[in-house]
Amino acid sequence: MNKYITSFSLKRNRFIILGLSLFVVVSIYVLMFRVIDHRLHTLNKRILKEMSFEKSQLVQKEFDDFDRVFHLMGLAADEGQQKFMNKLIDQDSVRQFLIAYTYWRSDGLHFSKNLEWYADPKAIDPVIQSTILPEDFRKTKFIKSEKGMYLHVYVPTDKGVLQLTLDLHKLNAYFWAGNLGTRAYFEVYDANGICLIYPDEKEIGKKRIKSWKQYPVKNNLVMSDYILMEVLLDEYKFKGTFENNRLFVNVLLMLTEDDVRDIGNKTFLLGAIGIASMLFFMFLLDIENRKAKRLRLKNLEYQKEDALLRFENLKRKVDPHFLFNALGSLQQLIGKDTAQAKVFVGNMAKVYRKFLSGDESGLAPIKEELALAEEYFFMQKIRFVDTLNPLKINVTPEVMPLFIPKFSLQILIENAIKHNELSKEQPLSITIEEQEGRLVVRNTVLFKNPDMDAAGYGTKMIAHVYDFYQVQGFEIQHHDADFTVYLPFIHIDSR
Known part of the structure; x- marks a missing residue:
């Protein structure tokens, strides 16, 4: 129903704009003709x-x-x-x-x-x-x-x-x-x-x-x-x-009036031809704009489908990889700390349940993404122990209902752990904070391979989601000391 209302509203706005444009053009033409007519009579x-x-x-x-x-x-x-x-x-x-x-x-x-x-x-x-x-x-x-x-x-x-x-x-x-x-x-x-x-x-x-x-x-x-x-x-x-x-x-007066009238008639005719030509080209331009708009909508649909397909592919890749690593960490933990193993299993179930949840939008509230990030980081902390510093989160409650791409925080945490050298002497630090309408995810840098690109498949998927929703501000900055990703907030009106 909303789709039909929006379509009707767009058509109505197009006709209103076209009508106003025609009115302005005709008014200018009439004014111009009156000025010319006055000048001719003066002459x-x-x-x-x-x-x-x-x-x-x-x-x-x-x-x-x-x-x-x-x-x-x-x-x-x-x-x-x-x-x-x-x-x-x-x-x-x-x-x-x-x-x-x-x-x-x-x-x-x-x-x-x-x-x-x-x-x-x-x-x-x-x-x-x-x-x-x-x-x-x-x-x-x-x-x-x-x-x-x-x-x-x-x-x-x-x-x-x-x-x-x-x-x-x-x-x-x-x-x-x-x-x-x-x-x-x-x-x-x-x-x-x-x-x-x-x-x-x-x-x-x-x-x-x-x-x-x-x-x-x-x-x-x-x-x-x-x-x-x-x-x-x-x-x-x-x-x-x-x-x-x-x-x-x-x-x-007759002969000169005839001359003036002839000039006025020719001016009127040329003006009418000009207006008709302009309206014709405006009509063609409107047709082309509508074609371009339909093409853009199709491209956006393709982008959405592509982004969601990549998202699903990523999920299919993450699921077995995540499950294999989690079970390996759980096996080690059972023999050492049974109570901790129980907490680990609970977090693993929550994280895996979110991986399996279906949502065609590709978005999730920041509150849910932060919870998933904490749960996922807890599991990684169990696995890598002292080589990871505690996860630092500094986000105000006002932005919790806003949206960011789904699994974006989990992907960035996983990339930070996967692409950096982990050691007790230089533990990896990850922070998530709010800054000028964006979430800023920053981690220290000690790449396993200096030539490795930290912005891999996961960050490209996040970029595709922002492109689809036409939200500007997604940014990746790589410095010698840290690697930073900026995630703009997506308001509910943008969905």
Whole structure:
């Protein structure tokens, strides 16, 4: 039952870990995607701003060119060189929309008309003919009649004021016939909010009725009345003659948004492929780990079976050897000390009974192992008498319930007696004590054969048991004066 519960628990833990891993990976991916998306939108907005500024610079450059021609015409008007003024008009792009000019010379107090010119004298619209110079001549003046819409532009000179009349329909045609950049269009309004330049000529001359959340307008996302799509709207200040007018640049979001969306979709796709690949490899890794775990369990089972087989083989070897030596010692003892012989027989029976006891775990409590060690040592003391010093044991009661490999103490005592030279002059000393979570078995050294390895078959069997239970700390130390074996405690949870 416990085996099935453990298996179910392992599977449940595996699914929990896998689910948590998936959750963490997806969360990181979503966070990463959001960061990338934010960065893309920031980049997109920056690109739009740069496009808007570029558009404003192109428009301003056009008006700067107009100002240059207007300024030269003003200088020529001061000198009365009308032919030169007309020649400038003919050779420049302003001829497409400049339909008249009037030069007002100043005497210090008043302005009087000095020069006048019309592109088509036969078709003069009376509304553009001026008899006086308006007082607010520093601002452009919008004029509308049944024949058309016009704009008076005033250029102050050293000796007077040059009044220029622009046909707004022709001015709009001039701008929209040219290419002032893609993905954007602009609007121009005078100080009173009258539309002067707009892609749709139907809007020319109309009062601006738009209201924006902030003014001046910067970084506004609005719905365009012209293309009926969302645009980024920015306002820029004119320089020169048109400085009192307002320039608005509209940058279309759609194309750059498509680019951003395309990048985002590709990023999402690559991320999804990455996650799928990672989950696939995690699945393969989990399969391999389970295979490796099953293999380790099989290997541990093989190790256990091997250790127990060695243990049983050792028992089969020890049993007749132990019985033969014990009976020989008993035969000698019967003739010398009958009472001692009786005690010897009792200990021999206890020891031999433990040899015959079956336990597949290969472990025994320290208390039982110490008792077996004392009983076994008593029998060896009877046999070897003064060549063995008394067995010294220093172990606290707290560790008695803990486990060590079965027969490990008896094996180490037997090895110490078997591999060392025994004499009354240098009796063999064996001690068993507790030290930092381990039993320490130490004996003095006087090997019968200097080349003999004291760590024989018995200690290898003990090592196999520790390997099976995956307990670290089993150690053998060989010095000139002593031979020491460290036996780690095996807690009940390790079984």
